[in-house]
Amino acid sequence: MxxxxxxxxxxxxxxxxxxxxxxxxxxxxxxxxxxxxxxxxxxxxxxxxxxxxxxxxxxxxxxxxxxxxxxxxxxxxxxxxxxxxxxxxxxxxxxxxxxxxxxxxxxxxxxxxxxxxxxxxxxxxxxxxxxxxxxxxxxxxxxxxxxxxxxxxxxxxxxxxxxxxxxxxxxxxxxxLFMTAFKHMLSEPLSELSRQMTSFDPEHPEEAKITVIDNDDNELRMLQHSFNQVIDDFIVSQAKLTSAREALTQANRKLDDQNLILEQEVAKKTASLSQIMLDLEQQKDELIANQRELRQENENRQYIEDELRKRNAELAKNNEMLNLIKDQLVESERMASLGGLVAGIAHDVNTPLGVGVTAASYLSERIDALRLAYNDKTLSNKTMATFLDEAEQSASLLMGNLNRASELVASFKQVAVDQTSEAQRTFNLNSYLHEILQSLKPTFKNTQHEVRIQCPGDLYITCAPGVIAQITTNMMINSLMHGFENKPAGHISLTISRDDTDIVMEYQDDGKGMDKASLEHLFDAFFTTRRNQGGSGLGTHIVYNLVTQTLDGTIQAFSEPDKGLRYVIRIPDRQD
The missing domain is CATH 3.30.450.20 (PAS domain)
Incomplete structure (x- = not known):
């Protein structure tokens, strides 16, 4: 073995x-x-x-x-x-x-x-x-x-x-542990079993039966019984095979007779199939002609489809170019609005800073005079009291103007940062609207217009603050430029309320209003009534996109000539 x-x-x-x-x-x-x-x-x-x-x-x-x-x-x-x-x-x-x-x-x-x-x-x-x-x-x-x-x-x-x-x-x-167990329980019994099976002699199959050393009733014992049963079946099969050979010899003789009969039948069927093949060949030629006509028609349709795809690609490219130009104009409009705030804040901050510099200079001069009197030993109680009064007035003036400048800069900084950022946060809407109004004060400084904001003090909203600032700023600037044109004094009101699911913003001015034809195109891009005076026509279009797309809200405009303009904005309330 x-x-x-x-x-x-x-x-x-x-x-x-x-x-x-x-x-x-x-x-x-x-x-x-x-x-x-x-x-x-x-x-x-x-x-x-x-x-x-x-x-x-x-x-x-x-x-x-x-x-x-x-x-x-x-x-x-x-x-x-x-x-x-x-x-x-x-x-x-x-x-x-x-x-x-x-x-x-x-x-x-x-x-x-x-x-x-x-x-x-x-x-x-x-x-x-x-x-x-x-x-x-x-x-x-x-x-x-x-x-x-x-x-x-x-x-x-x-x-x-x-x-x-x-x-x-x-x-x-x-x-x-595994190696010891496998050696005694599997390797050695299998080796002995293999040795006995290799001594099988087909001429004397009854002598090829095997015995297993292991006395346990396990799989090896079952394999022994199965192999010995196969030997017994083999002996029986040999006897059956001998008788089957004799029966097969007789069957072969009958099969030869049947083959002669089948050959004659095949010859008859072959003649009939030849005629059928001729008919099929003729039908094949007709199908080939029809296929050529269909191929030509498909080629014509393919050419037309290719031309249509080219035209669609050109249209899509032109549409992308228009959208890109539109986005650039919208961004320019936003930066122009922020630039106007910068100029107004810079001018308004200049006044308290100038007053502060003057007060500080005067206080410095009085301190020098007091030090000189002290060094000359001519300092009197009256001089000291006068100095203290003047110093107190100067410090109060200096502190008041510096606080005013600080409030202006802080308000502008918050609004400016929010307008250039798209990060969302939760904030108090009432306080933020007053910060926006504080940053717009330089714009209304030389006018007699009155702006009134009514908003619950405990109303919080979750969104990008710059969106609220951009919407509010654009509506107020539009009222100032268009609604109050040639009008010395006007009134603007912004009322905020909350219902079951939405935050409602109602904006109203008492300007010159709009006719029905202009109102229908109010939110269209590039629509303006001041084209010859530098108007871009993007202010209300930006407001519409910010409300409907960024805030997932709705906006409606109502106006009649000489009756002002009113906006109703509804924003989903996402505050937990």
Whole structure:
């Protein structure tokens, strides 16, 4: 008997152990990965805890533009075991501090705490720096703390070694146990069974029956009975085969007789088929002619379809070009509106700053005179009292004008930032509308027009604030330019209310109004009644797109000549 190259017991043992090895590796890797995730979550929690510790000092440093203090705090953070790098940015996204192992900033503003994973096993936690002043929150920058896979590995290194050692010991013991069991229970009995089966003699099949050494009633015992039964069946089959050979010889003689009869019938059928083939050939020629005509017609239709596709492609290209030009004009209109606010705010801020400079100069002169009198020993109680009165008046004048300038700049800054940003947030609509009105005061400064806003003080809305600012600004500027043209004094009212599902904004002016024909084209792009005076016709079109597309709302306009213009805007209430 030749020796087998791959024994069944060895193959079975290999597969069993392979499955066990794979399961052991998967479980071990799963345990290591679970340990890694747990440690990473713990480190991320520690990074969030660092925010509560250092956010206030970094916010104060950014607000006071103290870059040295920010860098000192950043260097201190990198000394912590879980921190490999620190980035501190100001409100414009410029780096103030970049210490340790960091990733180049993508320039996006951080509005809330966020965890990010980076290439190279680095992950970070970013949070904004918000400074509260006079009840108002101002974004002054953000901080990004970096950690890495190396820090996590250093914490779980001992646990990994323990898991690997445990898996190796259990695997070695199981291999030894399986090899011993397979050898005694499978390999040796199968070898003896194979030896007996190879001694099979077809001439004496009754002597080829086998016996199994193992006395247990198992699969080997069943294989013995099955093989011995096959031997018995083989003996019976040999006897049946002999009788079948004789019957087959007689059947062959009868088959030869039937073949002669079939050959005669085939000759008759062949003649009939030849005639049928001639008829089919003629029909084939007719079908080929019809196919040629259909092919020519299909080619003509294909040519027409290609021409139509070319025309459609040209039309689509022209349509894309028109949309691009339209978007550029809309963006230019938005920037022009913001530029008008900048000019008005700059002019209005100039007045309180000029008064403040004058008061500060006068106070400086009085201090010099007081110091001279003190040095000359001629300082009297009356002089001192006079100086204190003048100083108090100058300080009060200086503080009042600087506060006025600060309020103007803060209002304009909030509105300007919102108009150039599409980020959504939840804000108080009443306060924000008054900030918009504050930024528009320079525009109405030299007029006698009155603007009145009625809005619930506790009404909050969730959307991009710049959309509300753009809508309100465009409606008021349109009233000023078109509705109050040649009218010295006018009235504008903006009333906000909330029903079951919507926030309703009703805007009303008492300007010259519009006729029915003009009202039908009010929201059309490039429609304007002041084309020869520089009007772009995009103001109301921008308002319509912002309400219907950005806010998913509706807008209606109502007007009659000399009865003013009224807008009714309904916005879905998304405030939780």
């Amino acid at each position: 030749s020796k087998v190259k791959t024994g069944l017991s060895r193959k079975l043992l290999t597969r069993v152990l392979s499955v066990y090895f794979i399961l052991t590796i998967i479980v071990t890797i799963g345990q290591i990965f679970t340990e890694y995730l747990s440690t990473k979550d713990h480190i991320e929690s520690e990074l969030r805890t660092l925010k509560n510790t250092f956010a206030e000092s970094l916010t104060r440093a950014n607000w006071e533009l103290n870059k040295v203090q920010a860098r000192i705090i950043s260097e201190g953070l990198t000394k912590l075991p879980i921190v490999e790098g620190v980035q501190v940015r100001d409100e414009n996204g410029d780096l103030i501090a970049d210490e340790g192992r960091t990733i180049p900033s993508d320039g996006q503003t951080v509005q809330a705490g966020i965890m990010r994973d980076h290439p190279g096993g680095v992950f970070s936690y970013s949070f904004p720096l918000i400074f509260e002043f006079s009840g108002r929150q101002s974004y002054v920058g953000d901080v990004t703390l970096y950690s890495s896979f190396d820090i996590i590995l250093s914490r779980i290194e001992v646990g990994i070694f323990f898991l690997l050692g445990n898996a190796i010991i259990k695997t070695a013991f199981l291999v030894f």
